[in-house]
Amino acid sequence: MDAVIKQMIVGVDLGGSKINVILADSRGNIEGRDWRDTLAHEGPEAVIKRIIKSIKQVASGADIAGIGIGAAGTCEASTGIITFSPNLPEWHNIPLKDIIQREFGLPTYLENDATAAVLGEHFFGAGVGVENLVYVSVGTGIGGGVIIGGQLYHGASGSAGEIGHMTIDVNGPICKCGNIGCWETFASGTALAREAMRRIESGAQTTIPSFAGGDLGRVSAESVFLAAQVGDNLARDLIWRTAHYLGVGLVNLVNIFNPQLILIGGGLSQMGPLLLDPALKVVSERAFELPARAVRIELARLGADAGALGAVALVLQKKFST
Amino acid sequence: MDAVIKQMIVGVDLGGSKINVILADSRGNIEGRDWRDTLAHEGPEAVIKRIIKSIKQVASGADIAGIGIGAAGTCEASTGIITFSPNLPEWHNIPLKDIIQREFGLPTYLENDATAAVLGEHFFGAGVGVENLVYVSVGTGIGGGVIIGGQLYHGASGSAGEIGHMTIDVNGPICKCGNIGCWETFASGTALAREAMRRIESGAQTTIPSFAGGDLGRVSAESVFLAAQVGDNLARDLIWRTAHYLGVGLVNLVNIFNPQLILIGGGLSQMGPLLLDPALKVVSERAFELPARAVRIELARLGADAGALGAVALVLQKKFST
Numbered sequence: 185m186d187a188v189i190k191q192m193i194v195g196v197d198l199g200g201s202k203i204n205v206i207l208a209d210s211r212g213n214i215e216g217r218d219w220r221d222t223l224a225h226e227g228p229e230a231v232i233k234r235i236i237k238s239i240k241q242v243a244s245g246a247d248i249a250g251i252g253i254g255a256a257g258t259c260e261a262s263t264g265i266i267t268f269s270p271n272l273p274e275w276h277n278i279p280l281k282d283i284i285q286r287e288f289g290l291p292t293y294l295e296n297d298a299t300a301a302v303l304g305e306h307f308f309g310a311g312v313g314v315e316n317l318v319y320v321s322v323g324t325g326i327g328g329g330v331i332i333g334g335q336l337y338h339g340a341s342g343s344a345g346e347i348g349h350m351t352i353d354v355n356g357p358i359c360k361c362g363n364i365g366c367w368e369t370f371a372s373g374t375a376l377a378r379e380a381m382r383r384i385e386s387g388a389q390t391t392i393p394s395f396a397g398g399d400l401g402r403v404s405a406e407s408v409f410l411a412a413q414v415g416d417n418l419a420r421d422l423i424w425r426t427a428h429y430l431g432v433g434l435v436n437l438v439n440i441f442n443p444q445l446i447l448i449g450g451g452l453s454q455m456g457p458l459l460l461d462p463a464l465k466v467v468s469e470r471a472f473e474l475p476a477r478a479v480r481i482e483l484a485r486l487g488a489d490a491g492a493l494g495a496v497a498l499v500l501q502k503k504f505s506t
Numbered sequence: 507m508d509a510v511i512k513q514m515i516v517g518v519d520l521g522g523s524k525i526n527v528i529l530a531d532s533r534g535n536i537e538g539r540d541w542r543d544t545l546a547h548e549g550p551e552a553v554i555k556r557i558i559k560s561i562k563q564v565a566s567g568a569d570i571a572g573i574g575i576g577a578a579g580t581c582e583a584s585t586g587i588i589t590f591s592p593n594l595p596e597w598h599n600i601p602l603k604d605i606i607q608r609e610f611g612l613p614t615y616l617e618n619d620a621t622a623a624v625l626g627e628h629f630f631g632a633g634v635g636v637e638n639l640v641y642v643s644v645g646t647g648i649g650g651g652v653i654i655g656g657q658l659y660h661g662a663s664g665s666a667g668e669i670g671h672m673t674i675d676v677n678g679p680i681c682k683c684g685n686i687g688c689w690e691t692f693a694s695g696t697a698l699a700r701e702a703m704r705r706i707e708s709g710a711q712t713t714i715p716s717f718a719g720g721d722l723g724r725v726s727a728e729s730v731f732l733a734a735q736v737g738d739n740l741a742r743d744l745i746w747r748t749a750h751y752l753g754v755g756l757v758n759l760v761n762i763f764n765p766q767l768i769l770i771g772g773g774l775s776q777m778g779p780l781l782l783d784p785a786l787k788v789v790s791e792r793a794f795e796l797p798a799r800a801v802r803i804e805l806a807r808l809g810a811d812a813g814a815l816g817a818v819a820l821v822l823q824k825k826f827s828t
Binding site: 258260267268316328332333335337338339340341342343344345346347349350351352353354355356361362363364365370429432433435436439440441442443444469470471472473474475477478479 | 580582589590638650654655657659660661662663664665666667668669671672673674675676677678683684685686687692751754755757758761762763764765766791792793794795796797799800801
């Protein structure tokens with residue numbers, strides 16, 4: 185592992201809202217960072233230019249072993265192609281791995297962002313030593329990554345773990361992915377913000393808009409969280425509702441995977457017990473007793489860096505395993 | 507493997523409606539059988555007596571290597587205890603493995619019935635050589651078994667694969683398991699029969715009751731299937747509806763597991779294309795493109811013997827591995 189320790193690794197987390205690029209050593213110590221908006225509505229070309237600029241800034245002058253990318257979309261790990269992304273409009277079959285590899289002349293690896301994140305938690309975070317682990321990323325959407333028998337579970341074509349796109353309401357709204365009543369249409373940050381706007385438009389009394397600069401169109405999960413922290417009742421109700429739906433999907437994962445550990449990461453995990461406690465209550469009330477007893481459900485430890493550190497772990501795993 | 511080939515194995519499939527006990531060799535050739543009603547309402551003691559009687563009948567005079575049991579409930583594989591079963595009333599923490607082992611003085615192994623079935627298909631059926639495989643048993647309830655990396659996936663405490671108890675309708679009915687809107691409340695044989703009775707009671711024109719001896723209380727999935735085969739429109743509609751809901755849950759499994767193969771077994775799989783085709787249509791319309799392209803969804807090959815042959819495979823795997 186000497187070669188690993190000497191060289192640095194670039195980890196890229198490409199999300200629907202933010203791009204987080206870090207420079208880290210093989211123990212996951214972060215020594216450089218560039219953090220910027222994705223501006224996904226500008227389309228793939230503009231976003232890719234932004235990623236390249238960001239990597240150049242972070243990697244400047246360092247001896248780099250490789251680049252790992254975790255991306256918010258369905259990724260074919262074997263080819264490094266992002267085939268589709270509900271949260272990155274116009275991203276269809278984009279060979280991001282090849283583009284970055286050609287640009288920098290460095291070994292590059294691509295995975296779904298939540299798949300990368302579960303590897304990050306398994307290498308550096310709350311999942312060290314855990315054999316059966318499901319990572320749930322609750323942010324713009326809901327993503328997932330699965331470790332089974334201590335290994336990343338990819339499935340037949342590398343897209344396993346799209347847990348945000350399981351139907352939890354067969355009569356629910358159409359999801360951006362084309363499926364009906366997906367978990368992420370109920371329990372993501374986007375769903376939370378949408379419901380907040382709907383309630384405010386219906387005349388609910390709340391301080392939420394004041395945390396969005398008074399602009400209803402800019403109400404986000406963050407504005408709701410800020411309002412909840414100062415005791416806003418609507419904000420607390422809305423977070424409880426989101427947490428309740430989060431719990432409904434967690435029950436499914438507990439019954440299906442019987443995991444040792446479920447880690448809740450992504451932007452909404454910053455809400456801590458406000459999000460986690462009502463979700464855990466649903467699990468204890470509804471999941472099968474045996475798997476409910478076996479599972480710990482906790483907040484992820486790497487926070488906003490889980491994806492980027494996971495991308496670092498990806499390089500370590502791919503380049504230095506034999 | 508010589509020892510295996512010489513000795514015979516007993517496989518027990520304990521279902522909510524039927525007990526199927528077979529005597530098979532190590533290649534899965536069935537050389538004896540006893541098939542009887544479970545009569546689950548009589549409670550665990552009566553059912554266990556029935557199982558013992560059935561095994562005695564089948565095993566009489568044979569040289570037996572071991573007994574495998576697949577049971578319709580949550581099973582703790584390590585202890586051989588059935589902790590809970592939605593379809594076997596009063597079965598709470600029943601040490602079935604120990605009871606049978608003491609009775610016959612033979613190595614005995616217990617798994618959930620669908621877990622056993624997936625192993626059966628992997629050893630002897632449609633899943634030979636398939637690395638990532640999900641088995642969906644559609645009968646009285648919906649059970650599941652998962653093979654990952656060519657191995658049975660047990661999860662942390664041996665109850666993984668309870669796919670029938672994932673919520674697909676968060677506003678749906680309460681399931682016998684305590685969860686809300688479980689897949690099996692919509693797409694199982696019980697759900698099909700219940701909906702048939704409801705429609706008939708509402709005055710729908712149909713020949714279904716004539717396939718239940720004219721007794722509305724005895725309308726079953728089988729009566730609906732028989733009516734559908736003679737062109738009964740309500741019966742066809744009801745099966746289409748069940749198949750549609752089956753598809754909704756299959757989409758979830760495709761997105762979550764990205765499996766190579768999903769096998770549909772259990773009693774309702776006898777409906778063949780009538781059940782499979784509408785379900786496949788839902789998958790092709792709603793699942794993520796990448797995993798939808800990667801998966802084959804087919805009828806299981808071992809039919810009503812999947813559970814019992816899986817129980818045989820269980821003995822082979824446990825007793826003769828290493």
